[in-house]
Amino acid sequence: EDQVTQSPEALRLQEGESSSLNCSYTVSGLRGLFWYRQDPGKGPEFLFTLYSAGEEKEKERLKATLTKKESFLHITAPKPEDSATYLCAVQGTGGGSNYKLTFGKGTLLTVNP
Amino acid sequence: SAVISQKPSRDICQRGTSLTIQCQVDSQVTMMFWYRQQPGQSLTLIATANQGSEATYESGFVIDKFPISRPNLTFSTLTVSNMSPEDSSIYLCSVSRAKEETQYFGPGTRLLVL
Known part of the structure; x- marks a missing residue:
């Protein structure tokens, strides 16, 4: 069974203070690893898909990286508007429901001005 | 990405009753899924909605x-x-x-059952 663990559960940063969020996973064949951002009262918003170890993707102040066991979401010089819950999910090639996403519980990021 | 809407956006219901939630997309899509997000828990897949056949349910x-x-x-x-x-x-x-492409989510339906 696919599993995803995110850490820390909550992170409080000062504006401009860079940090990283961790997503550890176990999956029977990785089809893709996904990062989403979720604001209160809204559905998850897609950020990145990573497919293989060593891959990196960037968008504004966010950079996602992938190894065979974990992914990191690096936040450089964050701003208050980056405050949200960041969700990590994997899609495996194993049995069960095809193309199912298995999510972690998320990291609640708060950036103080 | 597709524009996805859900109705209702929120509801308060009495125990023993039923509620139907709608999901509408602005363009044709191959795959549609339904997830549940309980307080403090991970997003969990309920089922894959199959066009023209019965849905595929998770354990x-x-x-x-x-x-x-x-x-x-x-x-x-x-x-x-x-x-x-x-x-x-x-x-x-x-x-x-x-099937192999990114999943995009709707805004969600917030349900409270009393």
Whole structure:
């Protein structure tokens, strides 16, 4: 069974203070690893898909990286508007429901001005 | 990405009743999914909505409790039947244009069962 663990559960940063969020996973064949951002009262918003170890993707102040066991979401010089819950999910090639996403519980990021 | 809408956006229901949630997409998509997000828990897949055939349910979810319809490539419904307070949750639909592509989520339906 696919599993995803995110850490820390909550992170409080000062504006401009860079940090990283961790997503550890176990999956029977990785089809893709996904990062989403979720604001209160809204559905998850897609950020990145990573497919293989060593891959990196960037968008504004966010950079996602992938190894065979974990992914990191690096936040450089964050701003208050980056405050949200960041969700990590994997899609495996194993049995069960095809193309199912298995999510972690998320990291609640708060950036103080 | 597709524009996805859900109705209702929120509801308060009495135990023992049923609620049908609608998911509408602005363009045809191959895959539609229904997820549940309970407080403090991970997003969990309930079922894959299949166009023209019965939905595929995940372990722990059954058709009698969560009947799903998908009459075409842009619309699906999820019914939460015979509700109890434990069904209080956010219900989300997601879509992808092809089986292997990224899933995009709707805004969610916030359900409170009293």
